[in-house]
Amino acid sequence: MFTGSIVALVTPFKNGAVDWQSLEGLVDFHLQNGTHGIVPCGTTGESATLSHQEHDEVIRAVINTVNNRIPVIAGTGSNSTDEAVRLTREAEKSGADGALMISPYYNRPTQEGIYQHYKRVASEVGIPIIIYNIPGRTGSKIEPETLARLAEIENIAGVKEATGSVDQAIDVIRLCGDRFAVYSGEDSLIFSLMALGGKGVISTVANVAPKETAQLTQACLKGDWGKGRETQFKLVPLIRSLFIETNPIPVKTALSLMGKCAPELRLPLTAMAEGNLKKLTMAMRDFGLLQN
Numbered sequence: 001m002f003t004g005s006i007v008a009l010v011t012p013f014k015n016g017a018v019d020w021q022s023l024e025g026l027v028d029f030h031l032q033n034g035t036h037g038i039v040p041c042g043t044t045g046e047s048a049t050l051s052h053q054e055h056d057e058v059i060r061a062v063i064n065t066v067n068n069r070i071p072v073i074a075g076t077g078s079n080s081t082d083e084a085v086r087l088t089r090e091a092e093k094s095g096a097d098g099a100l101m102i103s104p105y106y107n108r109p110t111q112e113g114i115y116q117h118y119k120r121v122a123s124e125v126g127i128p129i130i131i132y133n134i135p136g137r138t139g140s141k142i143e144p145e146t147l148a149r150l151a152e153i154e155n156i157a158g159v160k161e162a163t164g165s166v167d168q169a170i171d172v173i174r175l176c177g178d179r180f181a182v183y184s185g186e187d188s189l190i191f192s193l194m195a196l197g198g199k200g201v202i203s204t205v206a207n208v209a210p211k212e213t214a215q216l217t218q219a220c221l222k223g224d225w226g227k228g229r230e231t232q233f234k235l236v237p238l239i240r241s242l243f244i245e246t247n248p249i250p251v252k253t254a255l256s257l258m259g260k261c262a263p264e265l266r267l268p269l270t271a272m273a274e275g276n277l278k279k280l281t282m283a284m285r286d287f288g289l290l291q292n
Contacts, residue, residue: 001157001181002071002098002130003199003221004036005214007206008044010252011058012261018054020061022261026207027065029260034214035070035206038062039100042075043137044204044248049266055087060094073202077102077132081117085124098128100160100202105138111146118150128157130202134185135163144171151180160185160202166192173197187213187239191232194220204247205239208254208289234287241283244276253277254284 007030012022030038040062041047041055050058059074066072074091076099078084088099104117122129131150135141141163150156161169162185169189173182173196181199184190190201194217206213212231219228242250249265253272256263257280263271272280284290 001199002037002073002128002183003181004217005034005206005210006037006039006071006073006183006200006202007035007210007213008039008042008075008202008204009062010207010248010255010261011041011045011047011050012252012255013264013266014262015264018050018058019261019264023058023061024065026255026260027062030206030210031066031069033210035210036200036214036217037071037073037097038066039073039075039202042100042132042202043102043134044207044251045075046248046266046269047075047077049269052087056090056094059091059096063095071097073098073100073130075100075102077104079104079107081120084117084121088121088125088127088129092125092127096127098130098157099125100130100132102132102134103138103140103142108139111143114140114142115146115149118156119153122153122155126155128155130157130181130183131159132185132202133159133161133163133168141168144168144175147172147180148175151176157181158183158199161193161198162186164189166196169193169196169198187242188232188236190216191220191225191228194228195225204251205235205242207251208242208258208284209235209238209287238283238287238289241280244279245272250276250280254280254289257281257284258289
């Protein structure tokens with residue numbers, strides 16, 4: 001079972017192409033700062049605008065750079081079940097330790113359709129699958145009862161809960177038991193979900209504050225709730241600044257201010273508004289990520 005701080009890694013671009021040198025540098029940054037796992041090609045990695053070839057190559061590059069030091073959980077979701085199967089098979093072939101799969105977006109399938117989608121992919125691969133429940137992006141929510149059904153499938157290992165609802169997390173943990181891991185998909189709820197029995201976070205803020213995010217999850221896993229609460233409170237202003245515009249616009253901008261990669265995004269994502277950039281910069285300075 002994967003635990004701790006798992007970063008939803010950005011995909012750096014340069015002149016319209018993947019910036020392979022910066023990608024390797026970002027992976028090294030996480031290895032040096034205690035991140036417990038890496039998700040390439042998730043939503044934060046702008047997977048929706050990567051070509052199929054780029055998608056496979058980014059996952060492969062991250063796996064090669066990590067070199068078995070921490071788990072790599074490849075983002076392989078799609079609104080097409082056949083495409084999700086292909087992406088997950090390719091990630092498994094490349095050596096991924098697991099897969100993170102967004103619930104089918106735009107199609108808005110029924111709960112039965114969601115169940116059959118994940119069941120089909122799980123039957124085609126051997127690596128663990130983490131379900132990604134984010135109705136704000138997909139247009140449909142995976143109900144706790146559906147997750148309980150999916151938890152009975154051997155290699156469906158857990159869920160990234162990004163509904164923003166603590167009640168949802170409570171019901172999932174209550175219905176699914178210890179074999180099925182729940183990860184926070186909301187950085188502001190890491191402490192809350194882990195206090196209920198969650199195993200960690202699949203995180204955006206970890207891109208810029210990997211050490212602190214890892215410390216938060218480790219404190220919670222050890223039952224040091226005082227340290228966990230203190231670290232969560234410290235992170236909250238930074239977290240809020242990273243979501244003042246659509247993710248990953250702010251976090252990639254923040255990484256560029258830290259000198260980690262260019263701020264380049266792919267349309268339809270665009271550069272931050274000037275006023276929001278000032279708010280982000282101030283939050284980063286307050287946190288200690290920028291010196292001036």
